Amino acid sequence: MNNITEQQTEIFSGSYSPEDCEFLLQTTEITPLSISEKERLLQRGGIHYSKMITAEEVPTQAYLDTFKALVAQYADRLAEEVKLLAKKLYQQKGDHITLVSLARAGTPIGVLITRALKAYYTQDVKHYSISIIRDRGIDCAALEHISNSGRASNSIVFVDGWTAKGVINRELKSAIYDWNRKSDYCIGDELCVISDLSGSAEYIATTDDYAIPSGVLNSTVSGLVSRTMMLDDVEGYHQCIVYEHLAKHDLTHWFVDRIVSRFESVGIAMDNSTQAWRKSRQENLSVFLSKVIEKFNVDDINKIKPGVAEATRVMLRRIPRILIVKDSCDPDVRHLKVLASEKEITVLEDPTMPFSAMAIIANIKD
Structure with a gap:
C-alpha cells in the first residue's frame, strides 16, 4: 500500500x-x-x-x-x-x-x-x-x-x-x-x-x-x-x-x-436571489431534463451536462455527442463553437432551453 x-x-x-x-x-x-x-x-x-x-x-x-x-x-x-x-x-x-x-x-x-x-x-x-x-x-x-x-x-x-x-x-x-x-x-x-x-x-x-x-x-x-x-x-x-x-x-x-x-x-453586484426562484428552478430543471432524456434517448442522466461550464468540460475532457446552444450568436458560447468545430461536433440551437448551452456525452457502446 x-x-x-x-x-x-x-x-x-x-x-x-x-x-x-x-x-x-x-x-x-x-x-x-x-x-x-x-x-x-x-x-x-x-x-x-x-x-x-x-x-x-x-x-x-x-x-x-x-x-x-x-x-x-x-x-x-x-x-x-x-x-x-x-x-x-x-x-x-x-x-x-x-x-x-x-x-x-x-x-x-x-x-x-x-x-x-x-x-x-x-x-x-x-x-x-x-x-x-x-x-x-x-x-x-x-x-x-x-x-x-x-x-x-x-x-x-x-x-x-x-x-x-x-x-x-x-x-x-x-x-x-x-x-x-x-x-x-x-x-x-x-x-x-x-x-x-x-x-x-x-x-x-x-x-x-x-x-x-x-x-x-x-x-x-x-x-x-x-x-x-x-x-x-x-x-x-x-x-x-x-x-x-x-x-x-x-x-x-x-x-x-x-x-x-x-x-x-467596480461596485458590488445586486443580490437578486430569492427562495422562490430556487424552488422554481429546481422544478423547471427536473422537467427539462426529463424532456432531454426522452428526445435524445439518453440512457444515463450523467451524460447530460447543462450550463456553459459543464458543456465546456464535456468538450474538453469527454467525447461529446452533440452541443446545444440557446443562441448561436451569444458570445458566451463562442468558445464552445470553436471546440465543436475543432472536434467536428454538431451544434444545434434551441431558444427554449433554460441554459445558454448544454452538451450530451456520446454513447461509446453504440
Missing part, C-alpha cells in the same frame, strides 16, 4: 501562492489515458472515473484568444460578483472565515473570494482546496486536517464555481451529514457559488448561465492542478497530478490578478 502521509506535512499550493490557497491533496504519478480510452472504460463499467485521468494539452491559439476575450468581457462582472459573495460571507460568518473550495472548479473562485475578504473585511481568512468525488464522497483526511488546524468549525463554508444539476451539492450534503455523525468537529454544509443553475446553493452571486472565465480552461487557470482522483491502495488525501509541462502556458496568476485589479473600479 502506498502511504504518502509524509507529504501531507508540506504546504502544496500548485502554482498559487500559499497565501491564496493550500491544496489538501497529494500529488501522484499515473499514466494518462486518451479521452476515447477513458470514455470506453467509463461506459463499459467497472472502473470509476476517479481511478483514471487524461492528459491535458496546450489550448489552441484560437481557443486562448476566445478565453482572453471572455476575461476582458466579464472581468468587471466577476469582480462585482466575487465582492457580493465576500460581503455575504462576512455578514454571516464574521471576522473568522475558512473557505473550503471543491477542487478544482471551486479553487479559482475560492482564491478570488479570499482576496476580496482580505481587501475589504478581515485578514483572518484561510482557504483550503479539497477533493469531493461523485459517488465516493468528500476527502475525510482533508477534513481531519482542517479539524486539527485550529480553525473554528462554524467558520467553514464550501466554495464551488457553479451548480448545474446539483449533483456535487447533494454529494456534499450527504458527505457532511455522514462526517458530522462520526465527528465532534461538526461543520455546516453550505455551498457558495458564482452561478447557481440548479437552485441548490446557499450563497450565490447570480442565477445566470454565462461563461465564467475560470470554467473555460482546465489546469492552466487552476494552479496547474488536475481534477482530483481517488486511487486504490493510497492512504491519506485524495490525489492529483500537477501538469508541469504546461507551466509556461499557465494563466493562473494572470487571471486572478486581472479580476482583483477591477475590485476598486
Whole structure:
C-alpha cells in the first residue's frame, strides 16, 4: 500500500501562492489515458472515473484568444460578483472565515473570494482546496486536517464555481451529514457559488448561465492542478497530478490578478436571489431534463451536462455527442463553437432551453 502521509506535512499550493490557497491533496504519478480510452472504460463499467485521468494539452491559439476575450468581457462582472459573495460571507460568518473550495472548479473562485475578504473585511481568512468525488464522497483526511488546524468549525463554508444539476451539492450534503455523525468537529454544509443553475446553493452571486472565465480552461487557470482522483491502495488525501509541462502556458496568476485589479473600479453586484426562484428552478430543471432524456434517448442522466461550464468540460475532457446552444450568436458560447468545430461536433440551437448551452456525452457502446 502506498502511504504518502509524509507529504501531507508540506504546504502544496500548485502554482498559487500559499497565501491564496493550500491544496489538501497529494500529488501522484499515473499514466494518462486518451479521452476515447477513458470514455470506453467509463461506459463499459467497472472502473470509476476517479481511478483514471487524461492528459491535458496546450489550448489552441484560437481557443486562448476566445478565453482572453471572455476575461476582458466579464472581468468587471466577476469582480462585482466575487465582492457580493465576500460581503455575504462576512455578514454571516464574521471576522473568522475558512473557505473550503471543491477542487478544482471551486479553487479559482475560492482564491478570488479570499482576496476580496482580505481587501475589504478581515485578514483572518484561510482557504483550503479539497477533493469531493461523485459517488465516493468528500476527502475525510482533508477534513481531519482542517479539524486539527485550529480553525473554528462554524467558520467553514464550501466554495464551488457553479451548480448545474446539483449533483456535487447533494454529494456534499450527504458527505457532511455522514462526517458530522462520526465527528465532534461538526461543520455546516453550505455551498457558495458564482452561478447557481440548479437552485441548490446557499450563497450565490447570480442565477445566470454565462461563461465564467475560470470554467473555460482546465489546469492552466487552476494552479496547474488536475481534477482530483481517488486511487486504490493510497492512504491519506485524495490525489492529483500537477501538469508541469504546461507551466509556461499557465494563466493562473494572470487571471486572478486581472479580476482583483477591477475590485476598486467596480461596485458590488445586486443580490437578486430569492427562495422562490430556487424552488422554481429546481422544478423547471427536473422537467427539462426529463424532456432531454426522452428526445435524445439518453440512457444515463450523467451524460447530460447543462450550463456553459459543464458543456465546456464535456468538450474538453469527454467525447461529446452533440452541443446545444440557446443562441448561436451569444458570445458566451463562442468558445464552445470553436471546440465543436475543432472536434467536428454538431451544434444545434434551441431558444427554449433554460441554459445558454448544454452538451450530451456520446454513447461509446453504440
